[in-house]
Amino acid sequence: MGTEQQIAYFLGELRDANPHSDSHANPHADSHANLERRAAAAKGLGRIGRPEHAGALAEAADDPVPAVRAAVALGLGRLARLGRPGVPAAGGTVLPRLMHDTDPWVRRRASVAAIRLKLTGLTVTDAFVDLLDDPDHHLRINALDGLDALGVTGDVAALARLIGDPEGAVWGRAWKLLYRFRDDPAVRGEVIRTAREGEGAARAQVLEMLPRDCTERLLDSLLTGLRDPSAQVRYAVARRLLDLKSHSVRDALVEALRTERDPEVAGLLLSGLGWHGERRVTDLAVRWLGDPRAGRDAATALGHLGTGTAVEHLRRALTDRAVPETTRGAAAVEVGRAGRWDAVWLLLPLLDDPGAEVRAGAVDGLGALVHDGLRFWERRPVAEALTAHLASERDDTWRTCNALDGLNEALPALRRLADEAASDEVRGAALRLLAAGDTVSLQDVQRFERGLGDEQEEVRYQAVQGLARWVANGVLPSLDRAVRDRLTTVTTDASPRLRRAATELLEAVDTSREPQPGEA
Template identity: 55%
Template sequence: MGPEHQIAFFLRELAGRNTQRRVAAAKGLGKVGRREHAWVLAETAGDPVPQVREAAAIGLGRLGVPEAGEKVLPLLMGDMDPWVRRRASLAAIHLGLHGDGIVRAFTKLLDDPEYHVRINALVGLTALGVPGDVSTLVSLLGDPDGAVWGRARSLIYELRDDPAVKAEVIRTARQGDAAARIEALTLLPGRCTERLLDSLLAGLRDPSPDVRIAVASRLSDVETPQIRDALATALDVEQSPAVAARLLRMLEQPGDQQLIGPARRWLRDPVAGPAAARTLGEVDTGTAVELLRGVIDDTGVPGPTRAAAAKAIGECGRWDAVWQLLPLLDDPDTDVQAGAVDGLGAAVYSGLRLWERWPVTRVLVDRLAAEPSTAWRTGYALIGLPDALPVLRRLADSAEAAEVRAAVLSLLVPEDLDGPGRGRYGAEEDVRRLVRGLDDTEEPVRYSAALALEQWLRFGFALPPGREALHDRLGTLASDPSPRLRQAVAAVLQALADPGGPN
């Protein structure tokens, strides 16, 4: 059947009584019909059956004749049937309809019960560059469907210089419904915070925990004694662990003993406990450290809280911190083990006592070799521990796990070329290891080797013989499938070419 026969068939079917045939005919005419048939579909849009009206809207969108749809589609966008509204609004978008009538039609759909229709309304208004009804548009920031509030947010951002839109966003940030208020607070630039200050302070008592978190976050940019006092007062009466965790993180400050009480209150809460432990670490007094010690020894406390306490103990650096942390490396909770590693890393960073160096070196290196899945965390803790270099060099040459080799190579970078454990001989051998690492079969190892090699070159170290072979290898790696490796190799090549670098 040729196109003309198909068109004639569809036109006959549209005049028939069978609903399903009229539906199929309207859709089919939209596929094979000509421009003049758009007006036939416009007449069909008055069919008493919703499915036929829907099919007529689909056909109009397909035929692409705006003049035929500019009157009928706005009417169909107000149809009682949601599928008709959905297809008509989509057709209006495809046809690029514009004018006051289509704007009003899209605006009415902003609060449609069907979320697909709300999405179409936002897409249509975005194409037209207008907000429709400003209050309804901004209220969609609280829409339960992510696709709706995301598009609403995008449109509001595009229209952010519109005075009416800006005023409505500010009003919503002050007193809107919870979900919309939260989004409005994130949309407004920092310079608006002062205008919102009274409502933000009142928002610390809002019934919604999510609103309280949002207003507290907004207040984090205001560093005045009055705001800090207001946040501390809110923390004293707060009942939500999530809000308390946020307030503790905002208020943590070295030496502030007034935070010991609130932190103690939340220390064993599974949600707020880690923040409470970090806060006590910042306070860093005898009382605070004793509380942290009690937490790491209490296996009934959730692992993340014990982990945060362990890290805080390492950061506080008391005389027994290392001996408190070492046993935790054998704790059955992997979170606690990680916290102990982080705590030991903090102690290493601050500077270990002479008698602490070897025990810490031994346990961290053993863990690095035995636990490939945590190699990067353990390796980070070893930074600045020259006693570990001899063993790390052996691991770089012999470790089976790629994660371990990659972590070790990242540690063979210059801090002090003539420092303990480095030496000129060690430096040359480390650079040779890095060059060999570029040939490793595993991408993480090659990447780590390239990063470390670039640091050596920037440090001013002269490469050992074989510079041309290195250039060739780097040239090959410059086309490696890994984007990050290509970027690292480019940095190495740049360092080699830098006139201020090695000759």
């Protein structure tokens, strides 16, 4: 069947779409086959039809069956590819009406077709504005895309409400459209009004997005916002107010923390006020230590305060099994950072705690003690415990590796791990720590050289990095032929980072051997 015959067939099928014909006296009597044929005809005419056929599609827009009306909208949208005046004219008569259809699928097809046909005018704009409140989020998206294509804001208040939409694709488009018209006084006024007195998620989102230099302008409404019924709003308000150094603002934040019941908001207030050294939060932080969400922030706040009372509360939390694991882990970190006389002995047993987050906190706490400088009688016990923890592969290898950095008492055990550990990560971590040590031995250099031929990429990479460090420090001005040959092979490795590191090392060795000015 040729194109003209197909078009004629589709037109014939669409004649049954006339709502005044006898076949529609009882739409429920329509056979499923008739329905499918009419819908297929509308779609097909849009696919192969010409501009003059847009009118036939428009006449079928009153079909009582939603599937046919949706097909009409789809067909009109497909005709948009022709770019002829007759198509938008026909679409403009029916698509705004279909955008108000009771069936969401019809509304969706009609709104897309209106965008494709680039329809303009007040009727189309109003139809898109009405869809801003549609329960179907796809239609809210189409409405925003349609207004954007028209270059208008439509209903500014509705746009501002959509900033609080739960769908990211909706509120993102709404904010983009408002930002596009940010110089419009009506838009600026509505955004500021929403920031001051909007409801729930919309106000919270606007407060997150507005530039920080708006905070002073909003100060009065922000202070009252600390008591807003919405936890989202209180969170957004607190984020802004924590940037201010005013004593009155600080007083308001402390009072807000005193009455706060939401753990997310309380955690934010604890973190911010603790960071600023606000000692009035000590008792309030203790109150939140048992909360699964805010407990971590409470422990961190006490750590930032660093007072004797605050550290004593952290010490108690370490051994209190009723305290959540996340809180105990954070407390372990802060006890290490505080560096009191018994910190090492409190943390070492926690390396065997059943809770993974507690063990991680103990490792980080011990790492903080290593970094700040252990007492000489603490160095060996810490080295032995951390290297044993590294060898156990129980937790994150690189966390333990970082904690050991700079602890020379661990070097003998690290050399054994570099030679004997079954885990490639443990061998790689051991080589990394040997390279970072203060002294280098011929045996360590040989370990790096052997590591170039290891089966595991991590070990080969750390071996190259170890050799590179000693070349950079002038310890290895040259490499023997066998090592150079291995490095040359590594420059063709499948690992990009390994190829790059080996190439840079060979270049560094060659540069170090170049004659200096004045040399023969």
